[in-house]
Amino acid sequence: MNARLILRQLPNHLIFRILHYSLISQQLREELVVSAGSFRLKGGGNKVLEWQPFVLWLANLLLNYAGDILGNLLLGSLPLEPLCNTADILLSSLIWYCIFYCPFDLGHFVTSTLAFRILATAMSTISQVLLIDRGVHLAGQVYGNAPIPMLVVGTVVGSGAEVLKPMASLLINRCQHNQMAILKLSNNSKLALFLSLLFMLEIYKNPMIMGFTRHQLMVHILVLTTAFKFLSLCYRTDHLIWLLEHQILYTLFGGFSRDLSKFFERLPEPKVRRTWAFAEFD
Numbered sequence: 266m267n268a269r270l271i272l273r274q275l276p277n278h279l280i281f282r283i284l285h286y287s288l289i290s291q292q293l294r295e296e297l298v299v300s301a302g303s304f305r306l307k308g309g310g311n312k313v314l315e316w317q318p319f320v321l322w323l324a325n326l327l328l329n330y331a332g333d334i335l336g337n338l339l340l341g342s343l344p345l346e347p348l349c350n351t352a353d354i355l356l357s358s359l360i361w362y363c364i365f366y367c368p369f370d371l372g373h374f375v376t377s378t379l380a381f382r383i384l385a386t387a388m389s390t391i392s393q394v395l396l397i398d399r400g401v402h403l404a405g406q407v408y409g410n411a412p413i414p415m416l417v418v419g420t421v422v423g424s425g426a427e428v429l430k431p432m433a434s435l436l437i438n439r440c441q442h443n444q445m446a447i448l449k450l451s452n453n454s455k456l457a458l459f460l461s462l463l464f465m466l467e468i469y470k471n472p473m474i475m476g477f478t479r480h481q482l483m484v485h486i487l488v489l490t491t492a493f494k495f496l497s498l499c500y501r502t503d504h505l506i507w508l509l510e511h512q513i514l515y516t517l518f519g520g521f522s523r524d525l526s527k528f529f530e531r532l533p534e535p536k537v538r539r540t541w542a543f544a545e546f547d
Contacts, residue, residue, distance in 0.1 A: 281388050286357045288385040289328050290364040291376040293321075318366075325361045326354070331426035336400050339418050340407050379498075386494045394487055397423040397457055398479075401464040412465055419461025424454040452506055456493075460486060 326348075327334075333347040348354060363372035375381060400422035401415045408414040421428050430451065450458075466474050467482050474482060 281392060282353065282356060283360060284385040284388040285392055286329055286360040287364065287376050287381070288389055290325055290361045291373070293325055293328060294364060294373065297321075321365065322358060322361060326357065328426045329357050331429070332396060332422045332424070335425075335428070336396075336403075336418060336422040339414075339421060340403055382498060383495065386498060387491055390491045390494050391487060393423050393457070394460060394483065394490055397460045398464050398483060401461050402468070405465075405468055410468060412469075415465045415468070416458065416461050419464060420454060420458045423457030423460060424451070427451045427454050452497075455506070456490070460490070 330347045334344050337346055338344045360372075364376055365372075367373070376385075397419045401419040404415040404418035405411075428450075463474065463482065463486060467477065467479055477485065
């Protein structure tokens with residue numbers, strides 16, 4: 266019981282919050298660098314100060330609290346209630362400022378080290394698993410243990426702002442009348458969906474979870490998810506996930522049946538041709 270209470274209180278610890286906010290700010294900065302292409306953060310005439318600081322701060326703030334905001338919206342609570350904690354807002358803003366505008370770029374240098382990434386990844390994994398567990402059980406209480414709402418709320422809470430990317434892609438395709446925006450879920454959203462499914466099966470006491478209690482399932486998920494996140498740091502797992510998805514799509518969504526139909530398809534009957542020829546003087 267004490268271990269469960271300690272585990273639930275860990276995401277609210279100051280160190281956890283600092284590492285969580287630092288990791289999100291660092292990921293936002295790296296994504297901006299990639300999307301900017303030839304633009305650089307330091308050097309030349311392009312600096313971070315030219316990137317609209319207020320817009321960056323607002324985007325960073327929404328990324329930090331996206332899971333809580335969307336979760337409250339789906340559960341019928343006040344969406345902006347997470348933003349009422351002024352001390353937490355100041356903490357996230359201070360960390361954002363240090364990573365983007367710290368003199369000599371010290372904040373970005375520290376958050377780019379492997380030691381920080383390993384520590385922050387472990388902490389963020391614990392926070393993500395606990396948020397998904399809380400979201401699934403709250404959705405079960407609100408919607409009467411309906412499976413689809415539990416999966417949706419767990420995935421949204423565990424994914425944060427990443428769950429909005431497919432919707433943004435649909436809007437871009439609709440507004441621009443093209444197919445340039447790619448509609449797909451991120452690996453983090455897929456992981457959140459899978460963990461939500463496991464917690465939902467635990468609520469239903471499904472035999473697929475092999476009789477694990479909620480606490481035992483939480484411990485196993487934390488160990489496996491942390492190991493997967495560490496593997497992602499050392500080795501690109503995107504290709505492995507893509508291969509697994511490709512095999513599932515091939516088996517269940519038409520690829521296998523299409524190949525079977527081609528294999529058993531009757532070959533067209535050859536045209537009847539004359540097998541003799543007349544001589545020149547016939």
